[in-house]
Amino acid sequence: MSKQNLTNGKVSLGNKLAFACGDIFGGGSFNIINFLFTPFLTLVVGIPMVWLAPILLLTKIWDGIIDPIIGRITDGTTPGKFGKRRKYMLIFAPLVLVFLILLFFPWNLITESVLLKCVFVVIIYMLYATAQSFVLIPYYSHASEMTDNFTERNNTNAVRLAFSIASSTICVAVPGMIASPSKGDDGKCYILMAVIFGTIFMVSILITALFSREQIVTPPVKTKFSLKEFLRPLKVKTYRQYLGMQMCSSMAMAMMSSFFFTFCDFYIRRLSYQQVTLNADLGRFPIATVAAAMMFVAQIIALPIYLKIIKAKSKRFAYITGCIVWMVVVAFMWLLPAEGKVEVVNGSVQTVEGAPNWLIIIFGLLLGLGIGGTVFVPHSSFGDVCDVGELYFGERTEGAFSGITNFLNTTAQAIGLAIPPAIIGLAGYVETQYVTEEQFKLIQETGKVIINGKDFGLLSNFKQTIGNGSVQLLPVSQPDGAQLALRICFIVLPIVIMGIAIFIASRYKLTSDLQKRIVEANARTDKDSDEFKQLREELLGQL
Numbered sequence: 001m002s003k004q005n006l007t008n009g010k011v012s013l014g015n016k017l018a019f020a021c022g023d024i025f026g027g028g029s030f031n032i033i034n035f036l037f038t039p040f041l042t043l044v045v046g047i048p049m050v051w052l053a054p055i056l057l058l059t060k061i062w063d064g065i066i067d068p069i070i071g072r073i074t075d076g077t078t079p080g081k082f083g084k085r086r087k088y089m090l091i092f093a094p095l096v097l098v099f100l101i102l103l104f105f106p107w108n109l110i111t112e113s114v115l116l117k118c119v120f121v122v123i124i125y126m127l128y129a130t131a132q133s134f135v136l137i138p139y140y141s142h143a144s145e146m147t148d149n150f151t152e153r154n155n156t157n158a159v160r161l162a163f164s165i166a167s168s169t170i171c172v173a174v175p176g177m178i179a180s181p182s183k184g185d186d187g188k189c190y191i192l193m194a195v196i197f198g199t200i201f202m203v204s205i206l207i208t209a210l211f212s213r214e215q216i217v218t219p220p221v222k223t224k225f226s227l228k229e230f231l232r233p234l235k236v237k238t239y240r241q242y243l244g245m246q247m248c249s250s251m252a253m254a255m256m257s258s259f260f261f262t263f264c265d266f267y268i269r270r271l272s273y274q275q276v277t278l279n280a281d282l283g284r285f286p287i288a289t290v291a292a293a294m295m296f297v298a299q300i301i302a303l304p305i306y307l308k309i310i311k312a313k314s315k316r317f318a319y320i321t322g323c324i325v326w327m328v329v330v331a332f333m334w335l336l337p338a339e340g341k342v343e344v345v346n347g348s349v350q351t352v353e354g355a356p357n358w359l360i361i362i363f364g365l366l367l368g369l370g371i372g373g374t375v376f377v378p379h380s381s382f383g384d385v386c387d388v389g390e391l392y393f394g395e396r397t398e399g400a401f402s403g404i405t406n407f408l409n410t411t412a413q414a415i416g417l418a419i420p421p422a423i424i425g426l427a428g429y430v431e432t433q434y435v436t437e438e439q440f441k442l443i444q445e446t447g448k449v450i451i452n453g454k455d456f457g458l459l460s461n462f463k464q465t466i467g468n469g470s471v472q473l474l475p476v477s478q479p480d481g482a483q484l485a486l487r488i489c490f491i492v493l494p495i496v497i498m499g500i501a502i503f504i505a506s507r508y509k510l511t512s513d514l515q516k517r518i519v520e521a522n523a524r525t526d527k528d529s530d531e532f533k534q535l536r537e538e539l540l541g542q543l
Contacts (some may be wrong), residue, residue: 011147011156015213019156020147020163022089022139025096025201029132032197034102034257035172035292036179038421039218042431045108045117045180045475046437050425053418055118055125060414063129063409068230070137070401074335082209085138085145089209092134096205097198099128100103104179104194106187112434112470135205137406141398143382145214146517148519149514150391154310157380158303165303165372167204168295171197173289176261181432182277183475184465216396231304233401238388239509243405245319246378247412252326252494253371254416259424263490264288266478268354271339274476287357291364298368304371311535315377316508322373323498323505329366330491336360338483374501384515388543390522391536421488427485430456433473440464440471449473509543 011019036145047055074085102124107117146156149169179193218513233239238259265273269287302322309318339354382405433451435443443449456462462473478486518539526532 001168002098010149014211016156016159018211018213019142020140020160022135022206022212023164024167024204026136026139028197029096029100029201031094031168031171031257031296032175032193034254035159035261036104036175036190038258039181040104040179040187042421042429044106044187044432046191046432046434047117047121047432048425049421049429051114051118052421053425054129055122056421057414059122059125059129059158059420060417061411062114062126063133064410064414066130067133067137067406067410068400068403070133071141071400071406074138074141074402075397075400083142083145083214085214086209086212088134088138089205092131093205094203095131096128096135097122097202099131100201101191101194103128104190105178106190106470109186109188110435133406137402139208139404140382140406142208142212142214145216145398146212148216148383148387153383154307154380157383158307158376161376161379162300165296165299168212168301169293172296173293176286176289182463184463184472184474186467186472188270189365197449200322205400210438211482213243228402232393233389233397236385236389236392237511238508239385239401239503242378242381242385244407244504245374245501245508246405246409246496248504249371249374249378250409251260251412251416252497253375254413255420255489255527256330256377256495257419258417259486259490260292261288264291264360267483267486268336268338268360271354271479272484277426277474277476285357287360291356291360294361294364295368295371298365299372302369302372303376306376307422310377310380310512314511315381316505318373319377319505319508320475322370322375323502325370326367326374326500327370327495329363329370330494333367334487334491335365336363381510384510386514387518387522388510388540391518391539394527396522419493419498420485423489424482424485427481428479429459429482429485430475430478432468432475433462435473436470437466440466443473446533514539514542 002334038052041055042049042054061515074088082088105120105124108122110120111117143160144155147153175193175197178196179185179187179189183189190489205371234243264287285390306318306322311320334356336359342353382401386396386398386401389401433453433456439451443459447459449459449462456473456475457479459473461475461477463476465472521532521535521539
């Protein structure tokens with residue numbers, strides 16, 4: 001291992017900022033997809049909710065399969081002008097723009113066949129995932145090469161995470177203003193949204209590729225791909241614990257984010273959503289967008305708090321604190337009253353207003369404070385785990401660690417994304433329907449949306465938009481069973497996952513002092529001596 005331009009491991013502010021720009025794409029793109037993709041596919045493209053489970057699972061499995069391959073490719077690359085990793089970011093940045101546009105292309109403009117729509121979505125998602133992985137796996141490996149100083153690594157990753165969270169906040173609030181199922185333009189607004197944010201992501205990646213500089217430069221490590229080599233990082237106990245914490249956070253976050261807007265629109269604010277969707281002139285406060293944005297603002301606020309907790313206690317303590325806050329907040333969210341209509345004496349109907357906007361925003365802020373710890377600790381711990389891996393194996397292979405991390409983390413996201421659609425779809429969730437004008441006339445006569453023998457409910461529960469040779473029937477409400485399933489997937493499942501995360505984190509023993517001793521041991525030149533072997537066994541034994 002060699003180092004360049006070291007000043008006690010210090011990373012200049014300019015270098016930190018250039019490095020952090022890459023996570024504008026990392027944080028922002030994930031949240032555009034997590035928050036908007038499910039409503040886009042079900043309420044614009046018209047793909048049934050239950051079909052999303054295999055679609056998301058299949059595409060995420062592909063993403064996971066290619067990750068370790070890409071990791072080994074970058075490990076085996078000879079360092080050059082753009083290091084071992086940044087050259088790949090440079091090459092694939094433009095493809096991120098192209099495939100993001102295609103990912104949000106409304107395939108309902110091309111075909112009415114649900115099967116063809118699913119095929120198009122799967123193929124494009126795989127292409128997008130490939131381009132994304134060729135950017136993010138080198139980027140995450142690049143993170144551990146910025147410095148080996150424990151404090152500087154935390155500070156560098158804090159700047160990076162601040163950029164990521166700021167991007168996430170913008171990408172939760174703004175894209176939904178540009179693109180929405182209720183706009184009634186057959187989804188063309190999603191193309192505009194993808195062009196704008198795809199361009200921003202491409203530029204941010206190029207900034208990192210061109211202007212950030214790594215301090216740790218390692219020679220190429222070429223290994224033949226095999227299942228044994230792929231699984232090798234799992235031999236390190238500290239890595240398994242780190243991986244468990246990250247997978248739990250990713251799974252719970254995937255469940256929550258993919259149905260955040262759906263939970264608010266079809267449960268918490270179900271009456272106002274219905275009224276405004278049917279009559280756009282009414283207008284309403286965008287509580288889902290504001291609460292989601294506040295959730296990410298709170299994560300930025302939480303960064304210095306968790307840095308202090310890590311300094312005073314440990315990363316383990318900080319992570320467990322975040323888990324507990326997350327669990328308590330979402331548990332109380334089960335008690336939030338939703339809008340509704342209640343039949344009272346003499347057949348009159350009383351409207352229940354539901355939880356006030358300010359209370360929902362406070363819950364968003366508190367939820368963000370909890371999530372901040374569960375996100376920051378794994379982000380800042382990857383380099384530490386690679387240090388342990390170097391001591392364990394005698395060589396530094398961030399790409400191998402990054403590859404299997406992304407594979408298993410992506411698998412966790414896939415599970416988190418696939419389980420809720422299956423549950424909610426089976427509970428009776430209704431997606432957007434596209435019918436011909438002749439079919440629509442028959443539906444108008446009966447007042448019930450019956451398509452190919454399947455009953456989707458009353459026509460009054462749908463917004464009707466005529467255009468492009470067909471009629472779009474956009475649901476403005478969901479059955480009681482689907483609403484209950486939404487609450488279970490949004491609240492109960494994340495609580496269970498965070499409980500598992502706390503159990504795993506309680507066994508994580510890598511502290512700042514121990515990490516410093518490991519870095520010093522890795523820098524020694526007498527690694528064949530009995531003294532070093534004894535020291536190695538002692539350090540690994542403490543983990």
